[in-house]
Amino acid sequence: MLKISNEIKIALLALAALALGFWGFKFLKGQNVLTTSKTFYVKYDNVDQLRPSSPVFIKGFQVGMVKDMYIDKTDDKTIITVLSIEGKVDIPKDAIASIIGLSLMGGKAIEILIPHPCDGDCAESGDYLIGGSKSLIQSLLGNPEDFDAYTDRLKKGLSIDFDSLARANPNGVAGSVVALDNSLHNIELMTKQLNEILALNKQSIAAITGNFASISGTIKANDKNISDAIANLSALSAQLKDAGLDQTSKKAASAIDSVTMSLASLRSTLAATTGTINRVDTLAQNLVRGKGLVGKTLTDEELYNNLVSTSRHLHLLLQDLRLHPTRYNTVKVKLFGKKKTKYANPTDDPAYQILVDSLERDYSKKVKN
Numbered sequence: 001m002l003k004i005s006n007e008i009k010i011a012l013l014a015l016a017a018l019a020l021g022f023w024g025f026k027f028l029k030g031q032n033v034l035t036t037s038k039t040f041y042v043k044y045d046n047v048d049q050l051r052p053s054s055p056v057f058i059k060g061f062q063v064g065m066v067k068d069m070y071i072d073k074t075d076d077k078t079i080i081t082v083l084s085i086e087g088k089v090d091i092p093k094d095a096i097a098s099i100i101g102l103s104l105m106g107g108k109a110i111e112i113l114i115p116h117p118c119d120g121d122c123a124e125s126g127d128y129l130i131g132g133s134k135s136l137i138q139s140l141l142g143n144p145e146d147f148d149a150y151t152d153r154l155k156k157g158l159s160i161d162f163d164s165l166a167r168a169n170p171n172g173v174a175g176s177v178v179a180l181d182n183s184l185h186n187i188e189l190m191t192k193q194l195n196e197i198l199a200l201n202k203q204s205i206a207a208i209t210g211n212f213a214s215i216s217g218t219i220k221a222n223d224k225n226i227s228d229a230i231a232n233l234s235a236l237s238a239q240l241k242d243a244g245l246d247q248t249s250k251k252a253a254s255a256i257d258s259v260t261m262s263l264a265s266l267r268s269t270l271a272a273t274t275g276t277i278n279r280v281d282t283l284a285q286n287l288v289r290g291k292g293l294v295g296k297t298l299t300d301e302e303l304y305n306n307l308v309s310t311s312r313h314l315h316l317l318l319q320d321l322r323l324h325p326t327r328y329n330t331v332k333v334k335l336f337g338k339k340k341t342k343y344a345n346p347t348d349d350p351a352y353q354i355l356v357d358s359l360e361r362d363y364s365k366k367v368k369n
Helices: 006-028 136-141 144-158 162-168 173-200 202-221 223-243 245-289 292-299 301-323 350-368
Strands: 037-044 055-058 061-071 079-086 096-101 108-113 128-133
Touching (some): 202 223, 245 292, 292 301
Parallel strands (some): 055 108
Antiparallel strands (some): 061 079
16 A cells, blocks of 8 residues: 655645635636636726726626726726636627626626627627726616606605505505594694693683792791791800810710720731631641642652652753763754664763662662661
């Protein structure tokens, strides 16, 4: 079985990605490299914000895209538009390529108007088509000669006999219009009745207004008595203030509040101290029982042995770094293939022999115990 290496797989994937990117770039520019297409040219005096990659339609069916646009160098006024049309579409030479509006929100396209079928006299790739343009209203409603027909239809719609339609269909639109007219008539009658009620009660309203005026005059006549009463109340308030009763009550309340705050603060301090002592005691018990990271570090013998072993391996690494520094100061990069370097123990180093002897002594002590 044929085995494909990783290098070949990466190369094939890169080629596929480049091909897909090239196709997408051409497609965004209006060119589909996977299908055959024809190229036509159209001259316009004003393209009205038409852009490359805009669609090209025939009777609402998209048959191509705008490939490119540039200014004619012969007069520097005419704009030449390059159209890419599907190869299986036949277009007569007298076809008109009109610029149309897609919607009220904007956007332009080209619509090719074909006056007759193409019978042997078709435009070839590279030919120029006749250019034209349509306004937004023309694009939405069609031929301007049809505007009169739309207007006549609208006039006929506005001259409908709603009364006859309401009798024929009370629940329809005509019935709703008649009901709305009756509601407006009823509102008009209610307004007239309200005016009559106000006219009949005009004298009563005048009497009520006179009573309000009389009450206001009475209050004004007794204004001096009211002022005297207010002055007496002010004098009484001043005498009570001079007696110092309010200051004594304020001092007593302030002292009580101070004592209350002191007791609350003392209670909070005692509670915080008790909580702190409980947490310290819990922490100490957890350390003794070997709970948590710190507790396990203090009581786990295996962790201690692992730390000792790691320290010894680190010592070996430092010895190898001292004996063979070239292994660590050179960076080798290899993209393809594999190359493994075997590790050689530093057996010739006296420090390595000392480390081995210490490990043997530790092992002997452990066996005797």
